[in-house]
Structure formats: C-alpha cells, structure tokens
Amino acid sequence: MADGRLARGERTRTAVLDAAVSMASVDGLEAMSLARLAHATEVSKSGLFAHWPDKEALQLAVIARAVHIWTAHVVTPAFAEPRGVRRLWALHERRIEFYASGVLSGGCFFxxxxxxxxxxxxxxxDALAAAINDWLFLIKAVAAQAVELGELRPDADVEQVAFEIEAHGHAVVTFSRLLHAEGAAAYGRTAVLERLRSLSPVPGLLPAS
Amino acid sequence: MADGRLARGERTRTAVLDAAVSMASVDGLEAMSLARLAHATEVSKSGLFAHWPDKEALQLAVIARAVHIWTAHVVTPAFAEPRGVRRLWALHERRIEFYASGVLSGGCFFxxxxxxxxxxxxxxxDALAAAINDWLFLIKAVAAQAVELGELRPDADVEQVAFEIEAHGHAVVTFSRLLHAEGAAAYGRTAVLERLRSLSPVPGLLPAS
DNA sequence: AAAATTACCGACCGATCGGTCTTTTTGTGT
DNA sequence: ACACAAAAAGACCGATCGGTCGGTAATTTT
Structure with a gap:
C-alpha cells in the first residue's frame, strides 16, 4: 500500500519544512520569502503552493514542525530523567545544549x-503563543511535580520559577547571538542552577557547578 | 543667527525618527517600510531621502534616537537614586515602568x-550590539559600585547579575506581549528584587515586596 | 533684486513580493 | 499500452519594495 507519489510529496514537504524552520530561525517567519525558501530546497516556488494554499498556511505548518523538533531535542531527552527537580533542570540544560548544537542555524526558532x-x-x-504556552505549562507541571515530591520547597511559586527559567533560556540565545558573549550559556546555566538549589531541600540531586 | 530652513528640517527629522522608533518597536527595523513611515509622518517618501541617503543610514539614526529615548526614560531617572543597590534596582524598575507606560506602541525597540x-x-x-553592550556595561558598573559600597556581597559576580537583570527585563516584554500575561511585570520585578535582596548585606535599602 | 541654499514633492525605475494559471513530469492502477 | 492522479515546473500578474530624478517653494546670502 506504498504510493510512491504520496511518499515523494511527504518527503519534499518535510524537507521544505525543516529548511523553513532553520531559515525562519535566522530571518523570522514573515521575513522568510517563498522564493528564497524554494531556491534553498531546490523546489520551484509554485511547487510550494502545491503543498500549502498560501504563505500563512505554510507558516502554521512550519510552527508545528518547529514544535516537533523542539520536542525531539529538548523535551523527550529531558523526560529520560526521573520526575522532579532533576527533570526540571534537564529541560533547561537540554535547551541550552540544543542552542549550542547548531541544529538551527539561527539558534532558536521561537x-x-x-x-x-x-x-x-x-x-x-495565536499558534506561536499556543506553542510558548504549552512549553511554559510543561515547565510549571514538572516544577509542581518537584514540589509534590518534596524536591522543591512547598512554598515555591511555580509560576515564578517558570518565568525565570524561560527568561534565562531566552537570554542565552539573545546574548550569544547579538553580542558574541560566549559565556552566555554558562550564565544561563548558573542562574537557574543556583535558583533551583536555593529552592530545593535536596540540592544534592542537582549537579555541583 | 537662526536659520528657519534648518530648524524646519530638524523638526521633521526628529518627528520622523520618533515615529520610526515607535514603528520599529512594533514591526522591527527592517520590516518597517519607508513608504509606510513616510505616510505615517505625512512626509513624501522622497522627503525621507532628503534627510538620509538610504534606508541603512536612517536605521542607524533611528537606533541613536532609540538610545536617546531609553536614556531619558530609564537611565536618567534611575540616576536620581543614590549610588549602590538602590540605583541598580531603579534601573530595572524604571525599565519595567517604561514598558508599561506605552511610550512605544510596540513595547521595546531593542x-x-x-x-x-x-x-x-x-x-x-553593530550599532544595535553596541547599544546593548553600553546598557549592560552600565548595569555592571552600577552593580560594581554597589559591591564597593558594601551594599552587595563582595563575592557577587557582577557579570552574572547583569545577565540575570537583563534576562528578566527582556522577559517582561516578551511575556506581556505575545502571551497576554499581565503578571509578567510582577514576575520580572520579584525575580530581580529577591535576587538583589539575597545578595545584599543591607536588604533594607530595597523595597519590601 | 539676483543667486544660492535648503526642504520637499511627484513621477518613475528595476527588483522582488505573494499568488494564479497552464503545462509537463512522475508514478499507479488496469 | 492506456487512462488517471499527484507532484512539480514555468510563465506570468498586480502590488510593493528601496531608490533616483527633475523640479518647485521657501528662505538666506550676496
């Protein structure tokens, strides 16, 4: 039941989306022109319209693809860690590693x-906001688990913690990109690590430095 | 010795730059088209080229104007506070107030x-990076003064503190804009306030909540 | 009053934008 | 060999992009 035509279409579709996520991480999602995207993927411009009715539909597909990449590189590996503060820390650490890995030439799509x-x-x-909201919800849920497990102090404000983790993760990209502050990753790591250690009755679960 | 022609030119020039800073805080500096800027300021598009040779020169002038606005609304008021941790805190607080004031329709130019x-x-x-670098240098210098005055612990890492303050200030904008998290300002305030209090031997200099 | 300077405008240019239409290629069933 | 459908290409469209050009009105200098 393998239709080679559909398979071919699916192949180019994901190839285009992967290239688009990378390109949008550099230029942005609106500044990315269809002509350049088509050229980069060796597809004709009208070939793009064979897969998506207009630019907006393609942008939405690109966002979905970016979420997929993010999940594969950050969320899934972090969930290999046990529930609690170790998993919370892993989310932040994996994110910073993902930025350093160079998977996306622009650093971070979002x-x-x-x-x-x-x-x-x-x-x-709306789709972008929903994606960010999902990510924040995930952080909050993992943080809440850490509280339940007694790995974070019971009076810890998970909303506040999520805000700070996201702020520092975001800042790692902006610092290391615009300025060429190569120490950005270290600052972002230290900030969250010290914060979690100060909030945790069992700081031994977290790495030392 | 007042040349009315030069005065007129100077008037429209600053009017255009003010409008451009606001417009760029919404759309970005490249996505801002000269035709729209000209229309918004009731100047002909070719009138813009009478003042700046090309778009890039105008963008550089817009950045300089944005720095000027930032200095007037954030830096100068904060320097009314006495040296040390109070001035450091004022820089962060004034920034958040500036965002909430709605001076720039897009929130933050930078x-x-x-x-x-x-x-x-x-x-x-390069000009954008220089502007951000100047801002970070300012934060670090004020933080270093706070250390010298004994208002921050001597082992406080001013580079690390500057990173965290900038990260939280930045996050206030992104959170309150994309998501409509109206609590963003409070999170950004709390994060830095608690951090400074924990670093300060004289936390009484900082506000309570 | 003439000449020079300054601010500014309307018309226009080539290039590129997102998008449409028609046609050709590629693979699937009979 | 055939009809059929999906994928992709190519030519083309109006709108908009940054930018140029010739010219005009107002003001200052001579």
Missing part, C-alpha cells in the same frame, strides 16, 4: 519569531 | 530589533 509576531494579530501569532 | 538583526551582519547590527 526566539526569532516571538518578537516578530507579538504585535501582529492572526492565526500565526 | 527587544523588537535584537532578534531581527542578530544574524544579519553589517553596520546596523
């Missing part, structure tokens, strides 16, 4: 697109 | 433009 669409209402903005 | 140019080499990127 950092690049967030500022671009925060004042531009529409489905694309 | 947040909007940073991600846009971090992978786009050239004079505009």
């Amino acid at each position: 950092v690049a697109t967030q500022a671009e669409f925060d004042d531009r209402p529409g489905p694309v903005r | 947040v909007a433009t940073q991600a846009e140019f971090d992978d786009r080499p050239g004079p505009v990127r």
Whole structure:
C-alpha cells in the first residue's frame, strides 16, 4: 500500500519544512520569502503552493514542525530523567545544549519569531503563543511535580520559577547571538542552577557547578 | 543667527525618527517600510531621502534616537537614586515602568530589533550590539559600585547579575506581549528584587515586596 | 533684486513580493 | 499500452519594495 507519489510529496514537504524552520530561525517567519525558501530546497516556488494554499498556511505548518523538533531535542531527552527537580533542570540544560548544537542555524526558532509576531494579530501569532504556552505549562507541571515530591520547597511559586527559567533560556540565545558573549550559556546555566538549589531541600540531586 | 530652513528640517527629522522608533518597536527595523513611515509622518517618501541617503543610514539614526529615548526614560531617572543597590534596582524598575507606560506602541525597540538583526551582519547590527553592550556595561558598573559600597556581597559576580537583570527585563516584554500575561511585570520585578535582596548585606535599602 | 541654499514633492525605475494559471513530469492502477 | 492522479515546473500578474530624478517653494546670502 506504498504510493510512491504520496511518499515523494511527504518527503519534499518535510524537507521544505525543516529548511523553513532553520531559515525562519535566522530571518523570522514573515521575513522568510517563498522564493528564497524554494531556491534553498531546490523546489520551484509554485511547487510550494502545491503543498500549502498560501504563505500563512505554510507558516502554521512550519510552527508545528518547529514544535516537533523542539520536542525531539529538548523535551523527550529531558523526560529520560526521573520526575522532579532533576527533570526540571534537564529541560533547561537540554535547551541550552540544543542552542549550542547548531541544529538551527539561527539558534532558536521561537526566539526569532516571538518578537516578530507579538504585535501582529492572526492565526500565526495565536499558534506561536499556543506553542510558548504549552512549553511554559510543561515547565510549571514538572516544577509542581518537584514540589509534590518534596524536591522543591512547598512554598515555591511555580509560576515564578517558570518565568525565570524561560527568561534565562531566552537570554542565552539573545546574548550569544547579538553580542558574541560566549559565556552566555554558562550564565544561563548558573542562574537557574543556583535558583533551583536555593529552592530545593535536596540540592544534592542537582549537579555541583 | 537662526536659520528657519534648518530648524524646519530638524523638526521633521526628529518627528520622523520618533515615529520610526515607535514603528520599529512594533514591526522591527527592517520590516518597517519607508513608504509606510513616510505616510505615517505625512512626509513624501522622497522627503525621507532628503534627510538620509538610504534606508541603512536612517536605521542607524533611528537606533541613536532609540538610545536617546531609553536614556531619558530609564537611565536618567534611575540616576536620581543614590549610588549602590538602590540605583541598580531603579534601573530595572524604571525599565519595567517604561514598558508599561506605552511610550512605544510596540513595547521595546531593542527587544523588537535584537532578534531581527542578530544574524544579519553589517553596520546596523553593530550599532544595535553596541547599544546593548553600553546598557549592560552600565548595569555592571552600577552593580560594581554597589559591591564597593558594601551594599552587595563582595563575592557577587557582577557579570552574572547583569545577565540575570537583563534576562528578566527582556522577559517582561516578551511575556506581556505575545502571551497576554499581565503578571509578567510582577514576575520580572520579584525575580530581580529577591535576587538583589539575597545578595545584599543591607536588604533594607530595597523595597519590601 | 539676483543667486544660492535648503526642504520637499511627484513621477518613475528595476527588483522582488505573494499568488494564479497552464503545462509537463512522475508514478499507479488496469 | 492506456487512462488517471499527484507532484512539480514555468510563465506570468498586480502590488510593493528601496531608490533616483527633475523640479518647485521657501528662505538666506550676496
């Protein structure tokens, strides 16, 4: 039941989306032109319209693909760690490693697109906001688990902790990209690590430095 | 010795730059088109080229104007506070108030433009990086003063502190804009306040909540 | 009053934007 | 060999992009 035509279409579709996520991590999702995307993927521009009706639909597909990549590189590996503060820390650590890995030539898809669409209402903005919200919800849920397990102090404000983790993760990208502060990753790591250690009755679960 | 022609030119020039800073805080510095800027300021598009040779020169002028606005609304008021941890805190607080004030319709010029140019080499990127570097240098200098005055622990890492303050200030904008988390300002305030209190031998200098 | 300077405008240019239409290639069933 | 469908290509469209050009109105200098 393998239709080679459909398979071919699926292949180019994901190839285009992967290239688009990388390209959007550099230029942004709106500044990425269809002509350049088509050229980079060795597909004709009209070939893109064979897969998505317009640019907006493609942008939404790109966001979904970016979420998939993020999940595969950050969330899934972090969930190999046991529940609690170790998993919470792993989320942050994996994120920073993902940035350093160079999988996306622009560093981070979401950092690049967030500022671009925060004042531009529409489905694309909504999808981006939903993706970020899901990520924050995940952090909060893992942090809440850590509280339940007694690995974070019971009076820890998980909303506050999620804000700070996200802020430092975001800052690692902006610092290391615009300025060429190669120490950004270390600062981002230290900030969250010290914070979690100060909130945890069992700091031995976290790495030393 | 007042040349009315030069005065007129200076008036429209600053009017255009003010509008451009606001517009760029929404759309970004490259996505801002000259036709729209000209229309918004009731100047003809060719009128813009009478003042700046090309878009890049205008972008550089816009950055200088944004620095000026930032200095007037954030730095100068904060320097009314006495040297040390109070001034350091005031820098963060004034920044958050500036965001909430709605002076710039897009929230923050630098947040909007940073991600846009971090992978786009050239004079505009260099100017943006220089502006951010100056801001970080200022934070570090004020923090170092606080250490000297004994208002921050002598082993406090001013580079690390500057990273965290900038990260939380930045996050206030991104959180309150894309998501409509109205609590963002409170999280950003709490994060830095608690951090400074924990680093200060004289936490009484800082506000209570 | 003439000349020079400054600010600014409307018309226009080539290039590129997102998007449409028609046609060709590629693979699947009979 | 055939019809059929999915994928992709190519030519093309109106709108908009940054930028140029010739010219005009206002003001200052001579």
